[in-house]
Amino acid sequence: MTHTLARPRRLSMEEVRARLGEPESMLENKKIDHIDGFIRRFIAHSPFLSLATADAAGHADCSPRGDYPGFVKVLDEHTLAIPDRPGNRIADSLRNIAENGEVGLCFLVPGMSEVLRVNGRAYPTDEPDVLTRMRTEAKAPVLAIVVEVAEAYFHCGRALLRSRLWDPASTALADELPSVGEVAAAQFGGDLDPQHFEAVLAESYRKLF
Amino acid sequence: MQRTLLDHLDPVADDVVSLVLRGADGPLAPWEPGAHIDVTLPNWLTRQYSLCGDPADRETYRVAVRYDPLSRGGSEYIHRFLRPGRTLDVSLPRNHFPLVPAPRYLFLAGGIGITPVLPMLRAATAAGVPASLVYVGPSAATMPFAGELRAAHGDAVRIVATREHGRPDFGALAAELAPGTLVYCCGPASMLAAAEAAFPAGQLHAERFQPLPRVFAPDTAFDAVCARSGRTVPVPADESLLDVLNHAGFSVPSGCREGVCGSCELTVLDGEPEHRDDIGAPEGRMYACVSRTQGPRLVLDL
Numbered sequence: 144m145t146h147t148l149a150r151p152r153r154l155s156m157e158e159v160r161a162r163l164g165e166p167e168s169m170l171e172n173k174k175i176d177h178i179d180g181f182i183r184r185f186i187a188h189s190p191f192l193s194l195a196t197a198d199a200a201g202h203a204d205c206s207p208r209g210d211y212p213g214f215v216k217v218l219d220e221h222t223l224a225i226p227d228r229p230g231n232r233i234a235d236s237l238r239n240i241a242e243n244g245e246v247g248l249c250f251l252v253p254g255m256s257e258v259l260r261v262n263g264r265a266y267p268t269d270e271p272d273v274l275t276r277m278r279t280e281a282k283a284p285v286l287a288i289v290v291e292v293a294e295a296y297f298h299c300g301r302a303l304l305r306s307r308l309w310d311p312a313s314t315a316l317a318d319e320l321p322s323v324g325e326v327a328a329a330q331f332g333g334d335l336d337p338q339h340f341e342a343v344l345a346e347s348y349r350k351l352f
Numbered sequence: 353m354q355r356t357l358l359d360h361l362d363p364v365a366d367d368v369v370s371l372v373l374r375g376a377d378g379p380l381a382p383w384e385p386g387a388h389i390d391v392t393l394p395n396w397l398t399r400q401y402s403l404c405g406d407p408a409d410r411e412t413y414r415v416a417v418r419y420d421p422l423s424r425g426g427s428e429y430i431h432r433f434l435r436p437g438r439t440l441d442v443s444l445p446r447n448h449f450p451l452v453p454a455p456r457y458l459f460l461a462g463g464i465g466i467t468p469v470l471p472m473l474r475a476a477t478a479a480g481v482p483a484s485l486v487y488v489g490p491s492a493a494t495m496p497f498a499g500e501l502r503a504a505h506g507d508a509v510r511i512v513a514t515r516e517h518g519r520p521d522f523g524a525l526a527a528e529l530a531p532g533t534l535v536y537c538c539g540p541a542s543m544l545a546a547a548e549a550a551f552p553a554g555q556l557h558a559e560r561f562q563p564l565p566r567v568f569a570p571d572t573a574f575d576a577v578c579a580r581s582g583r584t585v586p587v588p589a590d591e592s593l594l595d596v597l598n599h600a601g602f603s604v605p606s607g608c609r610e611g612v613c614g615s616c617e618l619t620v621l622d623g624e625p626e627h628r629d630d631i632g633a634p635e636g637r638m639y640a641c642v643s644r645t646q647g648p649r650l651v652l653d654l
Binding site (some may be wrong): 183184187188190211212213214225272275279321343349 | 394395425428429433545
């Protein structure tokens with residue numbers, strides 16, 4: 144990488160507005176402050192979401208969460224709960240939430256172009272009645288993330304349509320990537336054996352819950 | 353697996369809906385009173401429900417589902433999101449709670465536990481065997497099919513609304529039990545415990561719809577010797593026999609994965625299974641989702 148290339152020019156919000164134009168006011172109105180029947184049905188069919196958090200200084204993070212459809216529980220019209228299943232225990236999201244409760248969620252439903260977006264304030268809980276509802280295969284998670292909903296709305300389907308995300312042919316893209324073992328060997332270096340790394344990972348994937 | 357079409361979904365009591373499932377590919381598999389089916393929901397969850405319709409009706413199955421406020425997604429999905437017209441896959445009926453011939457029956461049902469008892473009472477009455485039912489619930493409004501039962505069986509059905517009348521005295525029922533009477537009980541854990549305390553074990557048949565909380569010896573590793581295929585599969589202490597067998601390429605079906613439904617029944621040829629199910633495994637059988645062994649190996653017919 145050389146320094147001869149100038150940094151891409153930075154625009155102010157006024158300059159951005161000048162280029163985009165004003166939003167249609169109808170779009171602002173699509174945001175509601177609670178979970179209605181349509182949103183509840185979407186969540187009940189969603190097996191995947193991304194969870195955006197930021198620490199007290201504003202450093203951002205985005206983390207995937209997935210389970211069976213409806214794994215996120217609607218506790219009432221203003222409250223959701225996301226199970227925190229065993230992972231790598233780094234707890235980036237939970238550490239950020241401890242400093243700064245503001246979170247943004249994007250829910251996906253396979254085959255559906257529109258995305259459900261929910262923003263609100265989060266905190267961790269170990270409330271037994273909440274964890275009981277998340278039990279799968281006779282195991283409950285040890286923690287859940289409660290989200291107090293501030294705004295919820297459906298995001299239009301253009302991104303998913305352009306990306307052909309649900310087109311089965313799109314999965315051919317994965318064939319063009321190196322295996323996770325090859326990536327780990329290159330990034331972590333040392334004498335990491337890609338095949339061994341993948342075998343260990345595959346073993347750990349046997350227990351998903 | 354049988355494909356069905358959800359014909360009706362109707363409220364039948366407070367927080368209880370009945371589902372009528374019509375065979376999508378012709379007549380449905382036959383069943384006997386006490387049988388249940390696994391229903392696979394659009395959210396990938398599989399749940400077990402007792403059949404509570406008429407066994408003579410080969411066109412439809414009927415089940416009833418109570419909404420559980422602590423639902424993991426089964427009853428909540430059915431009550432909130434499921435609509436008539438949807439196609440649903442259901443299993444073949446299985447029966448862990450069969451009606452054994454007897455000169456006389458006493459049925460005890462608590463709340464949604466009425467479902468397996470409903471066809472039992474009908475079958476006993478049709479066969480001319482004296483049978484009575486004590487049907488217990490907090491109030492009449494919470495008890496499905498109470499009217500249907502009273503209409504069909506009159507005074508043979510005693511409805512006890514506990515909020516008004518308190519719990520029925522099983523001790524008194526046991527004291528006046530005619531010799532040879534078989535007692536069938538299906539209801540919540542507290543009711544089953546009361547029935548077990550009151551009636552002699554040999555006379556009582558019970559079905560629970562939630563696993564009984566129990567403490568077992570710590571899980572240990574063992575070998576699953578699969579006799580038919582000549583393979584030995586090691587089962588680590590922290591994995592279920594069911595998961596290990598399926599990862600090893602055997603296709604063991606599963607449903608509840610907590611020892612209630614019986615989908616994952618295996619034939620044991622040798623070894624001492626430690627049974628942890630709530631079904632009561634017959635001799636030479638075990639349920640791979642929860643049961644293990646404290647010994648070094650189990651020889652399975654796989």
